[in-house]
Amino acid sequence: MILTSQQIANRVRRLGTEITRDYQGRDLVIIGVLKGAATFTVDLARAIDLPVVMDWAAVSTYGRGSTAGTPRLLKDIGEELTGRDVLIVEDILDTGTTLSWLMARLRERAPASVNCCVLLRKPHAVAKPVEPRYVGFDITEHWVAGYGIDYAERHRNLGDIHEVRLPSAALSASSS
Numbered sequence: 001m002i003l004t005s006q007q008i009a010n011r012v013r014r015l016g017t018e019i020t021r022d023y024q025g026r027d028l029v030i031i032g033v034l035k036g037a038a039t040f041t042v043d044l045a046r047a048i049d050l051p052v053v054m055d056w057a058a059v060s061t062y063g064r065g066s067t068a069g070t071p072r073l074l075k076d077i078g079e080e081l082t083g084r085d086v087l088i089v090e091d092i093l094d095t096g097t098t099l100s101w102l103m104a105r106l107r108e109r110a111p112a113s114v115n116c117c118v119l120l121r122k123p124h125a126v127a128k129p130v131e132p133r134y135v136g137f138d139i140t141e142h143w144v145a146g147y148g149i150d151y152a153e154r155h156r157n158l159g160d161i162h163e164v165r166l167p168s169a170a171l172s173a174s175s176s
């Protein structure tokens, strides 16, 4: 599996159009989740034709799914959220541990709404149910890297999204 930079750009443009339509007249705060969603968040924000506010959060999650420990906020946002419309932007929804925890924490701050936009949704997003309002692509459970997403902290700078072939950790080079 490979998602080319062109496929990603086309999808991001359409997501931006949808978000522009859905948030007309609202006070939209976009929160990108570091580090994986940094590239996607910036591209998505540029595809939205509204005066959005951008902020960043970082969450550390040890273990996933039923074995997950409690996630921790490594970096909090600076924006006040009371009465505002929050859109969390994530690169991957896998078990849902990260997003379900972050959405619950942000809801405690009395925003008008909290939704999320994920670029990639994996099939096992069931451990902690999360219903993203926007999804870029539904993908298989294979490990992926590129377009901000890492393999062992590397490859975030690739323009395409590649499948990582374990255990060699070679990146897929062609569509299949």
Ligand SMILES: O=P(O)(O)OC[C@H]1O[C@H](OP(=O)(O)OP(=O)(O)O)[C@H](O)[C@@H]1O
Pocket: 033, 034, 035, 036, 037, 060, 061, 064, 065, 090, 091, 092, 093, 094, 095, 096, 097, 098, 099, 149, 150
């Ligand atoms: O749905 P989940 O099972 O919680 O998995 C999804 C999370 O895992 C990855 O983050 P990671 O912890 O690798 O950090 P990073 O964004 O800094 O790469 C990804 O960026 C999501 O945040």
Ligand SMILES: Nc1nc2[nH]cnc2c(=O)[nH]1
Pocket: 092, 094, 142, 143, 144, 145, 149, 150, 151
């Ligand atoms: N980097 C990376 N993190 C993940 N977290 C859950 N799935 C993935 C993946 O495919 N790649």
